[in-house]
Each structure stands twice: as C-alpha cells, then as structure tokens.
Amino acid sequence: SQQGEEDPQALSIQEGENATMNCSYKTSINNLQWYRQNSGRGLVHLILIRSNEREKHSGRLRVTLDTSKKSSSLLITASRAADTASYFCATDAGTSYDKVIFGPGTSLSVIP
Amino acid sequence: DAGITQSPRHKVTETGTPVTLRCHQTENHRYMYWYRQDPGHGLRLIHYSYGVKDTDKGEVSDGYSVSRSKTEDFLLTLESATSSQTSVYFCAISRYGTSGSDPEQFFGPGTRLTVL
Numbered sequence: 001s002q003q004g005e006e007d008p009q010a011l012s013i014q015e016g017e018n019a020t021m022n023c024s025y026k027t028s029i030n031n032l033q034w035y036r037q038n039s040g041r042g043l044v045h046l047i048l049i050r051s052n053e054r055e056k057h058s059g060r061l062r063v064t065l066d067t068s069k070k071s072s073s074l075l076i077t078a079s080r081a082a083d084t085a086s087y088f089c090a091t092d093a094g095t096s097y098d099k100v101i102f103g104p105g106t107s108l109s110v111i112p
Numbered sequence: 113d114a115g116i117t118q119s120p121r122h123k124v125t126e127t128g129t130p131v132t133l134r135c136h137q138t139e140n141h142r143y144m145y146w147y148r149q150d151p152g153h154g155l156r157l158i159h160y161s162y163g164v165k166d167t168d169k170g171e172v173s174d175g176y177s178v179s180r181s182k183t184e185d186f187l188l189t190l191e192s193a194t195s196s197q198t199s200v201y202f203c204a205i206s207r208y209g210t211s212g213s214d215p216e217q218f219f220g221p222g223t224r225l226t227v228l
Contacts, residue, residue: 031214042202042219043155050214088154090217098143098162099170100206100217104154 005103006089012109019076021106023089024069032065032072033090033100043088046074079110115139116220118203124226131190133223135203137183143206144186145217146170146178148199155202161186193227200224 007022023032031050035043049056049065049072056063062075076083086105092098115138125131135144143162147155147170157170159178167178175197179187190197203220 033216035217040222042221043204043217045216045218048214048216098168098206099157099160100145101157101171102147102155104152 006087006106008106009104010107010109012111013079015079015081015110015112017079019079019083019108019110021074021087021089021108023072023074023103025072025089025091025103026070027091029067029091031092032063034061034063034072034074035088035090035102037086037088037105039085046087076108079108081110081112084108084110116203116205116218118201118220118223120223121221122224124228125193126228127194128192131193131225131227133188133201133203133225135186135188135220137186137205139205139207140183141205141207142183143215144180145204145206146176146186146188147202147204148172148197149202149222150199158188158201193225195227198225198227 005024013019029051031048033048034046036046037043047058047061047063049063060077065072086107088102088105090100090102117136119134145160146158149155156172158176159170161167161180177189201223204217206215206217
C-alpha cells in the first residue's frame, strides 16, 4: 500500500486564486517532499520539509507538516496557468533515506 | 538538471518479448531508481540501486530485473513483457539539493512502453 495519499485527486481553480493540496501518510518519516509533474514530463522537486519542521516557504509555495496527524499541505498562492500540473507528495519510511514512496497525486488545473 | 537520460523514449513491443530500458547519468550519483507510473497509482518503485552491483526490490518488482555494472548506467529488464507492464517508466537519482540536509530525487524524462 502507498505511504502517501493526496487529497483532492483533482482541483480546478481560477488564475489568481490559492490552491491547497493535502497529503496523508502512514508511518514515521524523516522528511516529506513535494514534486510537480507537467503533462508528459518527469517529476520536478519543489520543496522538502524535515520531520522536525512545521512550515516551510519557497516563493509562492508554502508547505506545512503535522507529524501528530501524519499530514502535510501544499499551498500555492496567486496561482498561474503555468501551475497547471500534477502534484505529488513523497515520503521515506522513516528508517532510511534510500527509498522514497510517492502518493497518487493531485491534478491541478488553473483556468486563465 | 541532474544529467539523466533514458533510452529508448518510446517503445512498442509484443507480449512475451524481452525488453531492456536504460538509464544513464553523468554525475556519478550512488543511488538510482526505477519507477513506473500508471493512472491512479502515481509512481511506484520497481527496483533501486545503492552502488555498482548493489540493488534492492521496491514495491512492484515482480516481472522485472535490474543490473548496474557501472555507476552511470542502471538497466531495467522485462524478461517476458506482459500487457500489464504497459506504462511510463521513470528513472531517478538521489542527491542533496537545495535543502542541503536530506537527499532529493531528480528524474529522467521517462520511457513510454506499450506491450501489445
């Protein structure tokens, strides 16, 4: 079974609005990562948050982590059409950094 | 760009034939991974390698084998392809990125495999 599960599966918003995606996971982790995938392309790393961190920012991205609830959220502020993509959370299993397990992803559509 | 290439980029093959996909990296990274991506499943780890001749299974390794005889190349082989192996295959490496403290994954462009 997958370690991470994103919610919602699909999200459609207007340009300029904020987009929030959530990720839940099952086991303890060392870190949680978010990736973006544009249609037909490989995944691109967006941001990593460590288990001892609660919030992290990178440009228009804000990630929060609640280890007590085993959940994370990715907020994209002031969305743009170019943000249209699938977004995946990924976690290790907490025992090592070697293996990273991805969730099924959230498909984001930003309508101009 | 972590200097990762995959070949071929597209392949159509028949059920029962052997298929080998190649992942090549130019930056001497120790860890390399093979994933498959299917609708509704996200990315699932097939096998990974932590050094030359050192490999381990992922969550969906049945029907796949891997080899790593050189640091730069990680091969994924389907000994006898089946239609259920129709998928997009991604290779990745692990390296320390901007966070500095924990490794991040960097992906190749993918190989689209169709098994008829």
